[in-house]
Amino acid sequence: xxxxxxxxxxxxxxxxxxxxxxxxxxxxxxxxxxxxxxxxxxxxxxxxxxxxxxxxxxxxxxxxxxxxxxxxxxxxxxxxxxxxxxxxxxxxxxxxxxxxxxxxxxxxxxxxxxxxxxxxxxxxxxxxxxxxxxxxxxxxxxxxxxxxxxxxxxxxxxxxxxxxxxxxxxxxxxxxxxxxxxxxxxxxxxxxxxxxxxxxxxxxxxxxxxxxxxxxxxxxxxxxxxxxxxxxxxxxxxxxxxxxxxxxxxxxxxxxxxx
Amino acid sequence: xxxxxxxxxxxxxxxxxxxxxxxxxxxxxxxxxxxxxxxxxxxxxxxxxxxxxxxxxxxxxxxxxxxxxxxxxxxxxxxxxxxxxxxxxxxxxxxxxxxxxxxxxxxxxxxxxxxxxxxxxxxxxxxxxxxxxxxxxxxxxxxxxxxxxxxxxxxxxxxxxxxxxxxxxxxxxxxxxxxxxxxxxxxxxxxxxxxxxxxxxxxxxxxxxxxxxxxxxxxxxxxxxxxxxxxxxxxxxxxxxxxxxxxxxxxxxxxxxxxxxxxxxxxxxxxxxxxxxxxxxxxxxxxxxxxxxxxxxxxxxxxxxxxxx
Numbered sequence: 001x002x003x004x005x006x007x008x009x010x011x012x013x014x015x016x017x018x019x020x021x022x023x024x025x026x027x028x029x030x031x032x033x034x035x036x037x038x039x040x041x042x043x044x045x046x047x048x049x050x051x052x053x054x055x056x057x058x059x060x061x062x063x064x065x066x067x068x069x070x071x072x073x074x075x076x077x078x079x080x081x082x083x084x085x086x087x088x089x090x091x092x093x094x095x096x097x098x099x100x101x102x103x104x105x106x107x108x109x110x111x112x113x114x115x116x117x118x119x120x121x122x123x124x125x126x127x128x129x130x131x132x133x134x135x136x137x138x139x140x141x142x143x144x145x146x147x148x149x150x151x152x153x154x155x156x157x158x159x160x161x162x163x164x165x166x167x168x169x170x171x172x173x174x175x176x177x178x179x180x181x182x183x184x185x186x187x188x189x190x191x192x193x194x195x196x197x198x199x200x201x202x203x204x205x206x207x208x209x210x211x212x213x214x215x216x217x218x219x220x221x222x223x224x225x226x227x228x229x230x231x232x233x234x235x236x237x238x239x240x241x242x243x244x245x246x247x248x249x250x251x252x253x254x255x256x257x258x259x
Numbered sequence: 260x261x262x263x264x265x266x267x268x269x270x271x272x273x274x275x276x277x278x279x280x281x282x283x284x285x286x287x288x289x290x291x292x293x294x295x296x297x298x299x300x301x302x303x304x305x306x307x308x309x310x311x312x313x314x315x316x317x318x319x320x321x322x323x324x325x326x327x328x329x330x331x332x333x334x335x336x337x338x339x340x341x342x343x344x345x346x347x348x349x350x351x352x353x354x355x356x357x358x359x360x361x362x363x364x365x366x367x368x369x370x371x372x373x374x375x376x377x378x379x380x381x382x383x384x385x386x387x388x389x390x391x392x393x394x395x396x397x398x399x400x401x402x403x404x405x406x407x408x409x410x411x412x413x414x415x416x417x418x419x420x421x422x423x424x425x426x427x428x429x430x431x432x433x434x435x436x437x438x439x440x441x442x443x444x445x446x447x448x449x450x451x452x453x454x455x456x457x458x459x460x461x462x463x464x465x466x467x468x469x470x471x472x473x474x475x476x477x478x479x480x481x482x483x484x485x486x487x488x489x490x491x492x493x494x495x496x497x498x499x500x501x502x503x504x505x506x507x508x509x510x511x512x513x514x515x516x517x518x519x520x521x522x523x524x525x526x527x528x529x530x531x532x533x534x535x536x537x538x539x540x541x542x543x544x545x546x547x548x549x550x551x552x553x554x555x556x557x558x559x560x561x562x563x564x565x566x567x568x
Contacts, residue, residue, distance in 0.1 A: 015367035022364065023355040095351035101317060102345035103368035103416075104337045258318055 003259065007250040008108045016100055016113030017120070020086075024121070035128040039074045043067065043132065046193065058195055060224060067133045068220035069192035071126055071147055072154060076212055078125035079155045080183060082118040083162025084175045090114075091166065097257070107258055111163065111250050118159030119152050126151035133223075141225030150222070154215040157238045160245030161211075167252035191216045211241045267326070268293050268420045268451050269314055274323035276309055283309045284320070285475035293419070296442070296452040298466035300459070300558060302567040306475040307455040308348060311422055314453070315340060328420065341369060344413030348424040348455075350405050352397050358384070358408055359393045362415055369416040379415065386441065387411035403434025410441060420451045427461060439464060459555035469554070473562045483554050490560060491552045492516050494532035499524045501544035510538045521564045528552065 024031060047063030057065040090096040097110050130147065133139045165178045189203055190196070190212035196204055207213045214234040221228040228234065267290040276284040284306045291297045299307045312318050314325055316336020325332040330339035353361050359380055366376035384390045387407040392400065400408065406426065413421055426442070427435040442452060442465055456462055462469050463483045471479040471486070479486055487493075496515075498506070507525050511518050514534045515527035527535050532549055539547050 012370075015364075015370075018367065019353070019364050022360065023353075026355060094354060095347075095349055096353060098347060098349075099351040099353075099365070099412075100368055102315065102340070102347065103365065104340040104370070105368050106337055 003251055003254040007112065007247060008106065009112060010109060012105055012109040013113040013116060016105065016110055017117050019096075019100075020090075020113070020117045021120070032124070032128065035074075035078070035125045036132060039070045039125075039129040040132050042070050042073075043129075043136065043138070047138070063136075064138050064223070065195075065220075066193065067129075067138050068147075068223045069216055071129050071133075071151070071219050071223075072190075072212060072215040073187055073192045074129055075122040075126045075151050075154045075215070076158045076183070076187070079118040079122040079158040080162045080178075082121045083114065083159045084166055084169075084178070085172065087114045087118070087163060088166050088169060088172065088175075091253075091257075101257075107253055108250060111246075111253050114163060115156060115159050115246055115249075118162065119155030122155030122158070123148070123151050126155075139223050141223070143225045143227070144223045146222050147219045150215060150218045153235065153238045153242070154211075156242040157211050157215075157245070160242045160249060163249035164245050164252065167249050167256055186210045186212045189213070191220075211238055214238055266292055268328055269453065270324075270326045271310075271314060272324045274310065274313055274325065275321045276306075276313060276318065277321055282475050284313065287323075287472070287475070287477055289470060289477070289480075291420075291451060291453060293451050294446070294449055295468060296446055296454060296466045298462040298469040299453070299455040299472055300457065300462055300469055300554075301455075301472035302457065302562050304567055305472045305562075307472055308424055310472070311424055311453070311455060315343070315345065315422065341416065342419045344416065344418035344421040346406075346409050346413045346421065346423040346426050348428065350409060352405060352408060352412070354397050357394050357396060358389055358400070361397065361408060362412055365412045366415040371416065376415065379417075383411040383414060386414070386444070388437065401434075403430050403437065406430060406434065406438060407441070410438070414445075418450070420453065421445065423452060423454045425455055425457070427456070427458065435461075459553060459558055463554045471558060471561055478561050479557070486557050487552055487554060490557045492528040492530050493552050494529050495550055495552050495556060496527045496529070496532055496535045496539070497524055497548045497550070498527060498539065498545055500546045502542060503545060506538070506542055506545060511535070514538055519560075519564070526556075528556070 043063065043066065047066050051062030051066070054062045100110050101107055126148065130144065165175065169175060189199065189207040190210060191207070192212070196207060196213060199207065214237045218228045218231065218234045270290040272288050274284050274287040275282065287310060289297070299310060301307050313320050314327060314332065316327065316333035316339065319333050327336065327339040328342045330336070332339055353364060356364060362380050362383060363373065363376050384393060387410060389404060389408060389411070392404065397405065410426070427438050430438065439461065445452065454466065466483065468482055469480070469486060470477045479490060481489065498511070503523065503525055507518060507520070511525060511527055515529050517528040519526040529535055536549060539545055
């Protein structure tokens with residue numbers, strides 16, 4: 001059992017994914033309401049409140065500008081919360097992972113299931129916001145539906161990074177470092193709330209290195225009814241973070257739980 | 260005693276595992292034949308749970324060989340675990356699910372079809388004495404019920420071999436006796452059990468063969484009767500009360516073949532307890548209890564009386 005071996009991908013992850021889905025169905029109503037309420041408050045509060053004071057941003061109303069940012073921001077948050085708090089509960093508090101690995105499943109199967117599940121939840125969240133922005137009349141282009149192809153990729157990316165943090169976390173408290181040092185600055189720097197061009201060059205470069213900006217740059221043109229530029233680059237960055245994060249998380253979970 | 264290797268459901272040879280500087284498992288070999296109940300006894304930190312985790316292929320040994328259900332472990336551990344059930348030391352039932360859902364979801368991890376699992380659930384719940392609790396949430400179950408459900412969960416794949424890591428720790432006597440009864444039923448059905456425990460009574464009642472483990476090694480092995488016969492005098496008199504020191508020095512040490520002291524109690528071991536009892540009768544300040552020697556005496560003799568925590 002080499003801890004650094006590549007993760008073994010297998011459909012065995014599916015019963016574990018299904019277990020998480022079954023738990024979710026029991027809490028689906030409050031969960032969906034939360035998925036809807038949180039971004040709606042951002043959209044209404046910032047979009048209408050702050051937007052009323054602003055001229056057009058990038059040629060559109062502020063709320064139309066903000067929609068893409070909130071889709072990506074919520075996708076990131078949903079995948080991150082699931083990969084941090086929920087996965088940590090299952091691994092450490094409830095010992096659900098121990099029960100699963102006593103069956104004929106490997107730790108790799110569990111980690112893959114957690115990743116796919118975090119991405120699944122971020123898709124639910126992305127879909128919920130898309131419904132809200134359509135309902136508000138903020139977005140009208142059918143091309144915006146293509147954001148549903150970007151959201152799973154962003155979900156895998158932020159799910160993988162979250163699992164990486166969970167793998168080294170001694171307790172829930174540790175997660176606040178990740179939010180304070182990584183997630184919150186990234187949300188502020190990545191063109192979610194204002195155009196990246198507003199930032200001084202060093203901060204802009206920092207943003208371009210992090211994955212959230214690339215998700216935003218894919219989603220924003222789509223919400224305006226246009227195809228994004230540099231699609232391959234943005235997809236490649238998100239994919240690279242997802243793959244590297246997943247590999248590192250798998251190695252660290254193996255070292256933590258199977259040594 | 261020696262088990263024909265080919266027939267063994269579990270065979271471990273020269274197992275070693277260290278964490279940091281501590282060798283938790285320091286050269287352990289054993290084989291378990293089908294239908295046996297093999298008990299692994301030892302104080303906390305003796306290496307019992309690590310031995311189980313090694314045998315299940317959850318961790319890799321530093322040295323040694325393991326064959327579980329004829330499969331080499333860890334390389335083919337996943338395959339081997341298809342025919343194995345596990346009752347872990349710490350309850351890890353799914354708190355979000357009902358009793359029935361716990362069994363259904365766990366069966367899916369074995370790749371068993373839903374309708375097959377659903378077909379087994381009534382019998383499993385009957386066995387666990389939870390027939391009326393099918394739709395109960397886990398939070399509403401008592402500790403004993405949870406243990407029984409964990410046992411039922413370990414049987415969802417109809418395993419040949421069941422690993423039990425301290426199955427009755429933390430249970431009250433009633434709940435413990437129910438678990439013992441169920442384990443005996445499993446043995447009657449021809450299942451094989453590997454049990455760790457630090458309850459000597461449990462090992463004495465259930466196990467056909469026992470290994471006492473300490474500091475990562477097996478320090479004694481045999482049937483409960485053999486271990487008692489080999490390692491300990493058959494009679495024990497426990498003595499405490501005023502004048503214990505005086506009695507121990509003046510008579511106890513001479514009349515007992517071995518006199519052990521633990522706190523305010525002296526344990527006098529002897530082949531014939533009559534002279535001890537006669538001498539104690541004459542000491543009005545002392546209170547005593549005469550009983551046959553049991554596995555616990557063997558255990559304490561071999562592993563010492565100091566606290567392990």
